[in-house]
Amino acid sequence: MDIKSFVHKKALEAKEGAKVLAKASSKQKNSVLISMADALLKRAKELIAENKKDIKFAQDKGLSKALIDRLTLTDKRINEMAQGLKEVAALPDPVGEIVKMWQRPNGMTVGKMRVPIGVIGIIYESRPNVTADAASLCMKAGNSVLLRGGSEAINSNRAIVKVLRDVAKKEGLHEGVITFIDIPDRDAVMEMLKLEGIVDLIIPRGGEALIRAVTENSRIPVLKHYKGVCHVFVDRDADLKMAEEICFNAKVQRPGTCNAMETMLVDKKIAKIFLPVMVKRFKDAGVLIKGCNLSKKIVPSIEKVEDEDFYKEYLDLILNVKIVDGIEDAMEHIARYSSAHSDAIVTNDYAKAMRFLKEVDSSAVFVNASTRLNDGFQFGLGAEIGISTDKIHARGPMGLEELTCTKFIVFGNGQLRE
């Protein structure tokens, strides 16, 4: 069968799965998720054996140690995957929730009800645990998934999908609730992106190049996560000890993440007190600091920052520092350079806190908290399928609710259009 027909067939299977899932009760979905978790544990050996094939292939290909580590399945990781499925089972079901309801003058009652989106196509890279995570979140929200993982993990992914599908079938759901396109060819992705009317949403997870390629070629709506160039602004009215802790946490706690701080903006009124202490603490933690001219005057030992640095997502122990002339200047810098991901202000001034919250146009805006908290678990969504930097449907962490849409429902008693 050619690639086009193969992908089309898989997608139609996913559509059948979506129909079954849309009607499934919460109880049924939860029970299947728990059985899936048990099956992953029970069949761990099988998964590890298949995973070994991927690892061998990666080693032969000379892939980096870091990549091979991300690819590797261990008993511990399989256990975490299973635990993840159980946690999703324990979350409240968003489907069927009436978001609001109101009366019209003609006596009809109009409401908005949460409904599944349908078939969600997920295109992702190496880590095989994404297979179970993404499938379980979509399933709980009543959506089937059409998965397309990276070629490096193809054996592992195929094995995980087999386990999950076996359970779906055995428990009386449809196998099509989880379908997997096991063709490493890039053309398979391109065919997937043309399945308008069958696939309802595409979520690409991976590097910027993958996401750009998907966005440019998709006829299906895409929810995506571009880079995070995040800021913390230390206002003149900040509690400087708190500011120090927040900035340190935002940069150092896990620098390789999208919600880590890349640029620290410091109010000029407190720069002379704040900067030397802060820079010392960063330097002790191995952070390379690049500063504007003003900050270099205060702490001459730091490097010089270039304008293009302010656009960079370092994902590393590197930090830009800029001294700004108050909140206006800080918000202008953020509006220009931020990737609209996570931005924070540290201040004790009420008016400035409220202004920053309202005016900064990012997926999450923080007062007196670390940007590292922009995360589905931290926000209490239970789990997340990514952090959207899009401007429609959902911005920020996408949990179960964000994997649904709403439809209008009308309770009438004979209302007509006049």
Next chain:
Amino acid sequence: MDIKSFVHKKALEAKEGAKVLAKASSKQKNSVLISMADALLKRAKELIAENKKDIKFAQDKGLSKALIDRLTLTDKRINEMAQGLKEVAALPDPVGEIVKMWQRPNGMTVGKMRVPIGVIGIIYESRPNVTADAASLCMKAGNSVLLRGGSEAINSNRAIVKVLRDVAKKEGLHEGVITFIDIPDRDAVMEMLKLEGIVDLIIPRGGEALIRAVTENSRIPVLKHYKGVCHVFVDRDADLKMAEEICFNAKVQRPGTCNAMETMLVDKKIAKIFLPVMVKRFKDAGVLIKGCNLSKKIVPSIEKVEDEDFYKEYLDLILNVKIVDGIEDAMEHIARYSSAHSDAIVTNDYAKAMRFLKEVDSSAVFVNASTRLNDGFQFGLGAEIGISTDKIHARGPMGLEELTCTKFIVFGNGQLRE
């Protein structure tokens, strides 16, 4: 200037406009909308003079009378446009609304706040009133618009936009809140669809061909409105008099609209009583009826329906009739043929009503009310920019709320990521 640079320049102007609008207060937005309404009335002669150019061109080109009628601006229509702006001014401002808010165990408060989307590109066809309608709705929701109207109305649209921009400038907003691409060339649309990162959302309004072309070529998210193939299912437990009124209204009140009924599904248990009466009433109103074999047995005078007819959006006094074996059969038919726009059940059976509401996957699902009520005004949204048949962001009528998104806001007191 070449088309690409021209469109890019206009879009950047819109982006500047969006920044100003995002910060504007409700009071300021409302005052500008009211001044815009007044200016349209005051400068009606200017608008009508420009409109005459379009009409003359359309007549020379031999366009249809119906099209020329839709194109024509009269004092009455300008008055309606102005009235529309005032109504939008009177609606509640969605921007800044806190949709929900909750506490986390670490003491931080997380909320979701409604924010504008940014720059909305609207691609539409002949009717010039869309220019003012769409611009006012977007503006009220804090978004700037990049408009691209049909070439037939170019002089009228340019004149309307000029009036609105003059007011925006005079009242201290930015002219860029409303920008207009007055290049009739199709290439201008194609350039618009590439402005990812500047334009945040595209809404195409017009025929299916336009919408398909936009969807296939856009790198920007698109919210669209495909055809309406709507159903009314008359259940065996329906109040048959109510069913008759609802079916008649759904088909006849305005057959050329997307929410008019195209197929009537009748439970076989009541078909012999219901069909003859209903068909007579439809025939008296000039409706051509195409029925399945079973319905032809009951009313032999009707035409025979073909399977492909069930996919058709007639937009005319033509109706398919099918006799079904209960709600299961009806919902199966709807799942197969419906365009997921508006579908209704008429029944007095509680369980069937609730099942239909839950399981039918359409933008609006009705119990005991006409599908013709799927409309922003009828639902109380105040106004609408179209009816989305998409599965993400918004389904059904899109009012002000649907022209916004939400961001996360966090009130902390020093929270860090552990």
